[in-house]
Amino acid sequence: MAIKTQGGVCDEKLYNELFKRHAKDLHNFLHYKYGAENNPGDLVQEAFLKLWDNCHKVEEEKARSFLFTVATNKMLNELSKKQTVLRYSQEKPKSQTSESPEYVMEEKEYMDKLQNALESLTEQQRVTFLLNRIEGKKHKEIAEMLGISRKAVEKRIYTALDILRKKVGDI
Amino acid sequence: MKDEDYIKKWLEGTLTEEDERAFKGSEQQKSLDRLSRALPAFKAPEYDVADELSRLEQARTSKAEEGRIVPMKWMKPLLRVAAVFVLLSVVYVFLTRDALTTVETLVAEKTEIVLPDSSLVTLNAHSRLMYPTKKWKDKRKVTLDGEGFFKVAKGSRFDVETSSGVVRVLGTEFNVKNRENYFEVICYEGLVQVQSAQQVVKLNPNQMFRIINGEVTTEALSLQVSPSWLAGESSFSSVPLKYVIQEFERQYDVSVIIKNVDIDQRFTGAFIHNDITLALKAISLPVNIDYQLEENKQVILSGK
Numbered sequence: 001m002a003i004k005t006q007g008g009v010c011d012e013k014l015y016n017e018l019f020k021r022h023a024k025d026l027h028n029f030l031h032y033k034y035g036a037e038n039n040p041g042d043l044v045q046e047a048f049l050k051l052w053d054n055c056h057k058v059e060e061e062k063a064r065s066f067l068f069t070v071a072t073n074k075m076l077n078e079l080s081k082k083q084t085v086l087r088y089s090q091e092k093p094k095s096q097t098s099e100s101p102e103y104v105m106e107e108k109e110y111m112d113k114l115q116n117a118l119e120s121l122t123e124q125q126r127v128t129f130l131l132n133r134i135e136g137k138k139h140k141e142i143a144e145m146l147g148i149s150r151k152a153v154e155k156r157i158y159t160a161l162d163i164l165r166k167k168v169g170d171i
Numbered sequence: 172m173k174d175e176d177y178i179k180k181w182l183e184g185t186l187t188e189e190d191e192r193a194f195k196g197s198e199q200q201k202s203l204d205r206l207s208r209a210l211p212a213f214k215a216p217e218y219d220v221a222d223e224l225s226r227l228e229q230a231r232t233s234k235a236e237e238g239r240i241v242p243m244k245w246m247k248p249l250l251r252v253a254a255v256f257v258l259l260s261v262v263y264v265f266l267t268r269d270a271l272t273t274v275e276t277l278v279a280e281k282t283e284i285v286l287p288d289s290s291l292v293t294l295n296a297h298s299r300l301m302y303p304t305k306k307w308k309d310k311r312k313v314t315l316d317g318e319g320f321f322k323v324a325k326g327s328r329f330d331v332e333t334s335s336g337v338v339r340v341l342g343t344e345f346n347v348k349n350r351e352n353y354f355e356v357i358c359y360e361g362l363v364q365v366q367s368a369q370q371v372v373k374l375n376p377n378q379m380f381r382i383i384n385g386e387v388t389t390e391a392l393s394l395q396v397s398p399s400w401l402a403g404e405s406s407f408s409s410v411p412l413k414y415v416i417q418e419f420e421r422q423y424d425v426s427v428i429i430k431n432v433d434i435d436q437r438f439t440g441a442f443i444h445n446d447i448t449l450a451l452k453a454i455s456l457p458v459n460i461d462y463q464l465e466e467n468k469q470v471i472l473s474g475k
Binding site (some may be wrong): 016019020023024027028031034036040041044045048049052086087088089103110111115118130132133134135157158161164165168169 | 215
């Protein structure tokens with residue numbers, strides 16, 4: 001008797017395919033939203049395990065939003081949720097540099113300020129802004145991830161930028 | 172074009188060459204430029220899809236074997252169990268152990284306490300009374316440190332525990348004074364049983380039982396309805412002077428310095444609680460000593 005796979009994602013191949021399709025996006029989304037301290041990698045794993053547990057009930061097309069919702073809810077209920085920390089990668093100092101110490105210092109100051117400013121944004125503002133500016137995600141795509149309208153995404157990006165510029169100051 | 176529009180267009184990436192030229196070198200353009208140069212440094216770390224997928228497969232197999240979820244989370248259920256234990260033990264302690272009610276008086280202070288069975292206790296200065304509220308129905312028992320006058324409501328046994336002995340009654344009026352090396356019980360009504368380390372004594376109204384420094388006296392007193400201290404006067408019959416002075420210190424919150432006075436001589440008399448000069452006269456005249464009232468709450472008693 002053939003097992004009905006229709007109406008679910010219990011097929012291993014399909015399941016793994018879904019992982020390849022969505023895991024990275026989900027990871028980056030969680031990273032920008034909650035920061036590295038909250039282990040976005042583990043959250044992705046947990047979300048996919050949950051998807052496997054519920055594979056009969058979740059349709060292929062709904063899998064993506066299921067994953068995003070599960071991971072977000074998990075963080076909502078997380079008592080040990082840590083404060084969002086976003087680290088920037090520092091460029092390795094060149095052995096010979098033409099940059100003056102003042103420039104290096106100023107640069108570091110700017111990055112620290114920007115880091116604080118980013119961390120001070122709301123989760124929603126930050127994830128929207130960074131997905132757009134760093135990952136180059138389109139408004140429509142972000143709107144689908146967050147389950148909000150494109151207009152709202154646009155507004156959030158603008159507000160986030162406004163806050164950042166106020167906090168970092170115009171240089 | 173306004174700044175706002177410029178920023179919107181910059182965000183959308185729809186700036187025309189003309190726009191760019193117009194804003195070239197402006198503050199807006201510089202800050203946005205700087206921001207877009209800085210942001211890539213915040214890019215999320217590289218996500219290794221293949222690695223993570225094999226990790227997921229492992230987790231799924233081990234889960235299928237165990238039939239339950241994620242190894243790392245074992246703390247959580249454990250904490251839940253621990254929390255239930257803590258809660259249960261708190262409830263247990265709360266239900267079984269009875270909290271004691273404690274009433275204390277300071278020096279130069281008196282207070283009245285109505286016990287759960289409406290028995291009445293008047294506490295003299297610098298005394299403490301403790302009693303269980305909840306278990307009161309089963310056992311009427313109070314612990315006294317200091318001096319108190321009891322008007323016990325009729326009922327079952329009523330015990331007053333002191334460091335020097337237990338006073339047991341059925342329903343009556345009596346005074347218990349338990350100070351350092353000094354234990355005195357006077358019965359005013361009914362029948363009181365005093366159980367000290369040395370003996371068991373039954374007291375009828377207006378009988379007194381006293382132990383001073385291990386020396387036991389039983390004495391019949393002249394008729395009184397209640398101890399005189401309730402009326403603002405401490406009275407003594409044949410009590411060593413030092414206990415009189417100690418009571419005086421408690422009633423007036425002063426410290427007494429003694430010079431060349433025999434404090435073991437017996438004193439019979441009384442002093443009132445609301446006039447220190449009069450009280451000092453009452454104490455010093457019968458034993459023929461001088462008193463001096465100093466500042467800073469000091470009194471000097473000196474022999475002549």
